[in-house]
Amino acid sequence: MTNNLQKNIILFLLAALFISGCAGAPVRESLPTYSLNGTTYLSLVGLCDSRKIDFEYDTFTRTARLSKAGHRVSVMAGDSLVLVDGNPLHLRNPVDIYQGVLVVPYKFKEQVVDVLFKETALPSRRSIAAPRIRKIVIDAGHGGVDPGAIGKAGLREKNVTLDIAKRLYNLLRSAGYNVVMTRSADVFVPLARRVDMTNDSGADLFISIHANANRVRSLSGFEVYYISGGANDYRRALSAAEKETLNLGRDCISRPSLNLRTILWDMIYSDNRAQSLELAGDICHSIDRNLNIRVIGVKAANFYVLKGASMPSLLVEIGFLSNPSEERMIKNGSYRQQVASAIAEAVEDYAKDNNFTEACN
DSSP: OOHHHHHHHHHHHHHHHHHHHHOOOOOOOOOOEEEETTEEEEEHHHHHHHHTOEEEEETTTTEEEEEETTEEEEEETTOOEEEETTEEEEOSSOOEEETTEEEEEHHHIIIIIHHHTSSOOOOOHHHHOOOOOOEEEEEEOOBTTBOOOBOTTOOBHHHHHHHHHHHHHHHHHHTTOEEEESOSSSOOOOHHHHHHHHHHHTOSEEEEEEEEOOSSTTOOOEEEEEEOTTSOHHHHHHHHHHHSOOOOOTTSOSSOOHHHHHHHHHHHHHHHHHHHHHHHHHHHHHHHHHOSSOEEEEEEEOOHHHHHOSSOEEEEEEEETTSHHHHHHHHSHHHHHHHHHHHHHHHHHHHHHHOSOOSOO
């Protein structure tokens, strides 16, 4: 995690505290409400219609994007993380789907809509600047004594992931990125070692390559995982605060307390999860544009390598080796190159959106 991001997060924390004390009274309007597990929810479409907010829905990520007057808000069904002008905000209750309708907790209206679409607004991502994308870790799943999934025709996941990882490595290196591989040969690397290598590298992105398998051989498709909102971010943050160093620089707080360090790491993890979701969506759309394969979409999970990484992280499942048709396709070198190219294209699209001038230089 870059020093600039850590310092910018402090600025955002202070700005958020200021805004929370300056918000005016909530706007009252007649909208149907729903009660889910004791919490009051509103139809997001209805809320957008009442405020004349533009609304779009992405089926791959199950993400709704709201925009008006230069501001953008993104919410994902089943997740409590909200992106407000690119900045992560946690709701107490998740966005949900009720009787086929995308609904948001009433607090979303009060904390986001009533604030953002009035005079006072949260600072945009450009004011707190995400880290520039310079270094990327590529993790080829399994290896050595761990073959991973094995297809009916004998194709081994460890060989597939290493081949695609090498192709992706070459593409990203050619594009000018500093790229690190957790393994570049058929060797076994424990998960904990992969996480340590990734965090010690100072990388800006982590992408783990895998191939899927299921007892139901008809299952097929491409999917991307990011760290679940069910992960205990506070516990992760406390552990990081106790073990990791925050190099904030002399112009920021020199010796932050354990409590402040925990808050900062919690915000870093929240920001990482938000950026991971953004990149996951970019990868799914790139695969859909470039390959003739079913795209299942984006899912959340608590995979060890995702939970342990201290930067935006994804686990990509490039297809099902248990599906005979997909196994034949994955065995083809041309298909593997297409997969690597589509992922590289998505990374470049994502990097272009994040490689703007950093604040607090």
